[in-house]
Amino acid sequence: MLPEKIYYPHDFPLTITIAELNEVPLHYHLDVELVVVLQGSITLKSGSCTYTLPKGSIFANNGREVHGFWKTDDSQSTIAVIQFNTAYFAQYFPRLSKSTYRTFALRETDTRFDRLREKVLTLLSLYMTRGIDYKQHCIEESIHLIDFLNENFNLFSFDEGLVVSPAYDNLVMIERMSRIIPYIYEHHEEKITLEDLAEIEHLSTYYISHMMKDCLGLNFREFLSFSRVEFSEMMLLQTDEKIHTIARRIGFSTTAYYEKFFLRWFGRLPAEHREHYASFCKSPTRPEKLGTVNNNAVLSMVQQQLSVVQSRHTENPVRQQKLYVRISATERTRADLKRELIVDITQTDLQKFNCDLLSSDLPNILEQLGCNQVILTSSQTESHLSADQILAFRKQLTAKGITLVEREKSPLQSVPVYGLDSIANMVYVFQSEFLSSRPRHVKLMDGGDSAVLLKGDSGLLTASGLFKPAYYAHLILSKFQGELIAYDPHYVAIRTTGDRPCYLIAVLNYNDSTSRICTGAAALGEVQEAIERYRDELELNISLYGLSGTFSIKKYSFDHSDTLFDFLERIGFPKEYDSPMDFDLNYYTAPKTDVFTEEVDQTLHLNFSVIGTGLQMAVVESLPV
Template identity: 25%
Template sequence: MLKEKNFYKEGLPVNVITADIQEYPIHFHDDIEVVYVLKGTVKLKNGYYTYTLKQGDIFILNDREIHSFYHTDEPNMVMMLQLDLSYFSKYYGNLKNSFFVTDMEDDDDESLEALRGILARIMLEVLKKGYGYEYKIIEGAHNLLANLLANFQYFAMEDGRFVNEAKNMGNKVLAGRLNRITDYMYENYTRRLTLNEIADREHLSIYYLSHVIKEATGLSFQELLSFIRVEESEKLLLGTNKKIGVISEESGFSAIRYYIKYFTKWFGMHPAEYREKYTGRVSSREISAQYTLSKPDDILAAIKHQSKEIYTSYEREQGPALTIVNLDLDEPLKHMKDVECGIRDLFSFSSMAPGAFAFNMLTALNEHVIAAGENYIITRLHRGHSDKDAFSILLYNNNDKIMELARKGLSLEETQNRLVEFQDGSEILIKISGMNGQYQISRYKFSKENILMSYKVKLGISNALAKRERLTSRWATTPTVDFTTVTTVDTLSIQSNLKGFSAELILIDKKG
């Protein structure tokens, strides 16, 4: 069927599909569709014009616009976001026949960047599906529409296609007037429609209205009306078996010769030729969309590449990264000589040395490593008669950003400045089963401020201070200490929350 019906999840008037499109046959729907190319290129046929959209491009398919997609020689990843007009029209009066154009001369225009950011956040909410994500998606859709209404209702004809007319951006009076005019033309194009009729509705002279339309769109009133009629006739050409003369009349043309003239002007061929060429490419039961849904991890990677700041901001808002470590002491524990250890790798870089105090403390204990990961090391004191008497846990808020910083080979001062900006948090839960009895837990926490002061001491900044200030600066490198005694049956849980580049060393000793 030429007309496709979009189905929305109950309570969520937004659909999002992200895929590698091989071919999506000719179709239209009554809703707005936002196309955002996350990777590669894709061909989009929109009415009479075929666009090649590249990575970062956004295209708005206004309601009822006939369109289709075709692949190029390279893989693509395309986000297709559909907005239910029956829902959003309650909030925006003339949304149904609004005409949005994002084809701009400057791909890095601020308004386009804002659109990319909004779409990235919507996609992240779709993927993460956190608490209340449906409301966040709807909120994102409102922000998207507000941006479109503010910045992308201005269009003009240039080189055979509509482009965004940035010079009129922000002119709300003009935007409102054009919206009312085009809305009225779309609703009444099938009958005789005159400039005088619209001028009366807008309380303008026909001369001034003619000037406004020509100046704003690059088309005369008659050219704009003929375009709307030709555009709407495409549905009858491809979706029915009606004769050309009947289609001409139902589209509002007074004579078939005018229909053929204007159709040929826009589509570059006779209506009958167009029907013959494209009828076999219309969406139907036999001809369906061919695409491969993109994997969530691939989508995340594309968004991170395309909108890094949005991705980082979103991740930060979601709370600290969570690491859960399960260690069973009833299973044989072995000395791990060549364990993958992110913390040990981190401190192989000299620029990170001032932050290594907690790591050096653990190393000085000379215990056996029994578990390790990107941000933790667990060791045991081997006493021969028992493997369950004493353990040490070292935790660092270490992630890809910190490792990337370490690999840059920056000076101590440059590294310190970067660490000041590092705000990420992490939550780490260590669950050790097979432990019974009373244990003393000694916790030494090195805050972000402790470590930054260690950099200042290393750089000799504190040497320039007065004696009292030098003394207090050294105190500032001292960790906070906490001692507790716990009684456990089978499982001991240790939880730590770290903010910024910080660390914690936890010593666990059995009492008695």
């Protein structure tokens, strides 16, 4: 069995074969392949696992995976095999050659599988109808499809002895494991350790170990052994090398260890496996056996299945928007972004922060927000600070480059707008303010009782000093100062100035209700319903080209779950909340974060996925050589 070379037309980086299946013997190749069961059922062997795939199944074979498939009984089995030219699609997905897709699950518990079917069947329909520019449309749909695989299926775990697609909603964990698994595969023959992975991911060995066990169901040492024996199958079936030689080549210190782990995963010793499957490998004497099919009949079959999948989502339609954007790192400046932030602070606010007792929390917060001026107000209902206390605060601000102005202000009763406490306000503030050059006045803290966390007030902090979504919006805006190089209603990119410029990209997902619940009187229930109802998905792939070197990428993700609104919603919106058993709630409302480094040769590819109202941000900084 030699590696199969796939030949593609010069103007089409796909091969799509639609046929009646009898048998495709064991083989492997370097490109990603999808096997689609359109009629009947088939049996498929991939690595150490054998799967029974009924009608509607889609199975992904990655490069270098030994696989074969055949029909399960005497009934007709119609399949489509889609192969993607890795060399071509690597310009969009540089890690495609290291993919670890698994699209099979014993129990399909979420909508990912139907969405995958919809994308695959759409691609097949485009290909079979052969409309105007159908090749270009197929390429574009393939980009969407591969992107969806990366986002939802580039990870696997073990369930009842099979390698399956897990259901995880922790995006940071998924992204990390999507780097760790290919790294282990790539270096399986080396003496890699848990410490190596911890250093690469900048995490503790304890965290890495538990993350792998939670995701894969195997610990690090078990998975390293699995990857080694899986790779060894290629050598067993296509060479006559001695078992002890193969054991050394794939990283095992002894033949006994190799045989132990091979038996665990494949159910036979290596020599027995070689003898059993030698005659099952694709060769001139055992070619694939595929029958022809009626194109119109299969097209009708594909379109009928596509209609069924799409009809499942009509009761609660969710719009999925995918954008592919190329941005030049040296793009001519469209505008220079500068901003002036003026923060209104009451004397009561100052007393809460206890600034007169040498606390520097508030001046630091104001500095991080990019505050230029503080307006200190007082009212007849407040207790007043002494002149010495105000002078001490003024000195603290002056040291940060912030001016202080004192004013008297009468208290005004405002109508509660609970959208101001929600993720919608973060998106609304950023979307409406990042291009504005006028001074922006904001209120530091909500007024009133500290135990009432949701008031529908316009402060950046709650009355107890917890960060609200608007705080994070202004914190991000304080960084978005520099040269605007790309702008769209759903994304903005800037380049900072200086000897080592960095690039900041923000991606926003929102609808009309986002501004409505933040600018007019909105009750708790109304805000809750508006946020829950809007579940549209935005997937944005940005290629930032014109870069070379090593870059650190920091990604921040803000969604509904990162707010006090969501926290209190889960416990029924209590009127007052003050629990001595809680940790600092600011940790609960902080964004999801991830940090990694990337070696860039001309183009850096960044992926963003936002479901419902939310904002994601990436900071790209070059690292010194």
